[in-house]
Amino acid sequence: KDDTNPRWLGIPFESISKQELALLKTLLHYETTSLKIHPKAQKWYDFLYLQGELPPEYQDSTYRLILYHLNGIEWERNDLEEAIYGFFPDDSIILWEDHESGVIIERNPEQKINGDLFLSLSQTIQSDFFIKAYFYCGKVQSLSKDWPDHLKEDKYFFENVIQLMPAQPFHTFEKCFPFMLSNHLPKHMQEWLRSQLLLKIADEPELLTTVKRFLENNSNATLTAKQLYIHRNTLQYRLDKFAEKTGVNLKDFHSTITVFLACLLLETDWP
Known part of the structure; x- marks a missing residue:
């Protein structure tokens, strides 16, 4: 709508992208033809x-x-x-x-x-x-x-x-921020996480998946084993194997933060 020449331009939603709509909103007055609301x-x-x-x-x-x-x-x-x-x-x-x-x-x-x-x-x-x-x-x-x-x-x-x-x-x-942080890390820091953690267990990706679920459950072994449909002894075996292969102590607060960021990076970047 142009205030000096009030004419309307109608465009179906399916015919325009979000980027194009955002551009038009900066140039023209935007109105939607949605149903009347209270x-x-x-x-x-x-x-x-x-x-x-x-x-x-x-x-x-x-x-x-x-x-x-x-x-x-x-x-x-x-x-x-x-x-x-x-x-x-x-x-x-x-x-x-x-x-x-x-x-x-x-x-x-x-x-x-x-x-x-x-x-x-x-x-x-x-x-x-x-x-x-x-x-x-x-x-x-x-x-x-x-x-x-x-x-x-x-x-x-x-x-x-x-x-x-x-x-x-x-x-x-709280759920968004760690994931966005891991994916916005500088490339050299992402490479560091890969070399220090991910590549060491590249042949056993279920280890990192297990650790991620364990950390998400606040280190609750019973709940984690139940969600993964595995015995608690199997869970403990995987956690011990992860610690052995990476040298990371999952009882250390700073280590768990680092591991969790690596887990999030893994979700979109596993080769």
Whole structure:
């Protein structure tokens, strides 16, 4: 839309890439032809995406923003929203930034994140709509004028980690950051991790996979053995063998950080 010559240019979502859309947004006023939304949701949309005013009537509560991204061909938005709302309290709000992504606003949520809920939601969407659904759960915060900037930061992490970890449907900042850090290490440091750890067990990749799961479970041997469907003695054998081949003590805090970064690097870089 040109304010001096108000004419509209309509482009179907499937005919334009994200990069092209981002470029057009810098040159033209952007409007979406999405379904009409409730005035309450419109206030949130204007605040988060269009530099609108901070909604004063919502400042007495805490909120959490949950970003979502959908990979699929075609779906009915109303049906999809109904499925999503089934997993959240009635006063939650779903906003669409574009055809395949947006944010869920959860009011007065618990601080603890229920990761199983998001995994179940992702599985439901995939089975019912044949869509791959990703979610990024933000922090519980009071409403402030900085929220649009925080949303942009979360979106940056979310979009990057989807590319790095396409098999993982649920993310948080804590889950994203170590993985992004490992993949953004300078090349010489990545080579160092390869030479010091990865190449020493290149013929037995299951050792590093086992160690990664062990560290993710806070060194809980019982839980790790159960998840890997192996006996605890087998788990201990693998951990001992990893320590013997690499010379790394998994009881040392600094060593475990280094090993974990190597594990994350391995997920996208194993030869």
